[in-house]
Amino acid sequence: MMTFETLSTNRSHGGTQGVYQHASSSTGTGMTFSVFVPDHAPGAKLPVVWYLSGLTCTHANVTEKGEFRAACAELGLIFVAPDTSPRGEGVADDAEAAYDFGLGAGFYVNATQAPFAQHYRMRDYIEEELPALIAAHFPADMSRQAIMGHSMGGHGALTIALRNPDRFKSVSAFAPIVSPLNCPWGHKALSGYLGSDQSLWEEYDACALIQKGARLDDLLVDQGEADNFLVDQLKPELLEAACEQAGQKLTLRRQPGYDHSYYFISSFMAEHLRWHAARLG
């Protein structure tokens, strides 16, 4: 029986890139994730950076294309990349198997609506279960955590951090969905997972959480100006306005020419990791 299993390890950049699988009590499925651990002194514990991925991704996209290992090895950071949804037999999917709902599109929520409520509990998974597993199996200093993400995962990183400000010393995002209440991806996902009462969506909306008083020390956001999803889905101006109104510190960088791909993410990954390392101490 699978409880915690190593699927692969590869030596890379003076550290170990591993892929692991475990039986998740949150989702009731097997869940796969990757962890990079730099070489370190025996018994030493290293700070942890969480990276939440976007629509359609698994742990593998950032693990292969994210270009995070050189900086993590240099800075002494463990890098954890979870999957984006439950998967496997019996896990409900979008009725038309669309890319923006169901498999690969868990939106980091605890679903309340049938048939998704049974397995789609990514909030519990990222907030509760996986941290305990990381603490148990890796040389992680859980008093020093940072979180970042891309697109749907940027939404995940922002909302999880805003709801759990004491857990994270720093937060950043690449091209995040800043307000599911105000974009088609968000409306489709949150109505499907949570139902039509939009007041229940607010705890999964970074702008709404800030408006209701949630605060973090600082936020770093990079957004490509050539991103196809900029105008209709991502809307960084909403986050900018919410932060300005609330007095929430925000560093929003608009990057000319960059799109929504890992060619963009990898370009600024090392800068984000340095920003986190400076705050993780």
Added chain:
Amino acid sequence: MMTFETLSTNRSHGGTQGVYQHASSSTGTGMTFSVFVPDHAPGAKLPVVWYLSGLTCTHANVTEKGEFRAACAELGLIFVAPDTSPRGEGVADDAEAAYDFGLGAGFYVNATQAPFAQHYRMRDYIEEELPALIAAHFPADMSRQAIMGHSMGGHGALTIALRNPDRFKSVSAFAPIVSPLNCPWGHKALSGYLGSDQSLWEEYDACALIQKGARLDDLLVDQGEADNFLVDQLKPELLEAACEQAGQKLTLRRQPGYDHSYYFISSFMAEHLRWHAARLG
């Protein structure tokens, strides 16, 4: 009609990562390749690094996983990644579609044996046709070229450089096949493409070329000690012996724990590019 076509461009690491396709006169097929061009002053020409890929690969593997762009942008290097074989309708493949012959396994030779002689002319393609295309379409200073490669592509880089020492200012390889005359991959490929007369294989064997007098200024080779192919296929000790006997300078680094994957290649990519940049002037 396709002559030279841009398939995609993405801004990345302060430069442009493009993928291109053209009708190749060498192979008689469409050929796809990628080129990264760092931002540069108008009219400026940049040195070129050629990267030849290994068995099963296309241009895409290194383009996605090679982690070369940050260093190329910093050092001002154009990075060219060709495909590893002709492809498409009518291109002969291995009888059993094995990974180590035919499609994805052109071995950088001009085949003489039917049915491969018709399209498998990767030597002409890399030595003659693609350089002219790069010179015509990109801001490339063709007087400053370097070449590198991985596994089968390490073989390609070494043998092409040894046959064309005036073209390249520096040469390096990751886990190269150093002697097709002395390994199963080489015997299968060269007998299939060139026939059973092994004297005809020598111009495609780095060790044999060095033994027959070919020389380069210096060679940099990284080889993972946990590489599954080390003992039966790669045999760096043969290159070491050939270089020692010939007085050919060689920097061979055995890297403990590293395997044959892009987790290995990406770990040392920046060091190789710095090594090339220092020699490209």
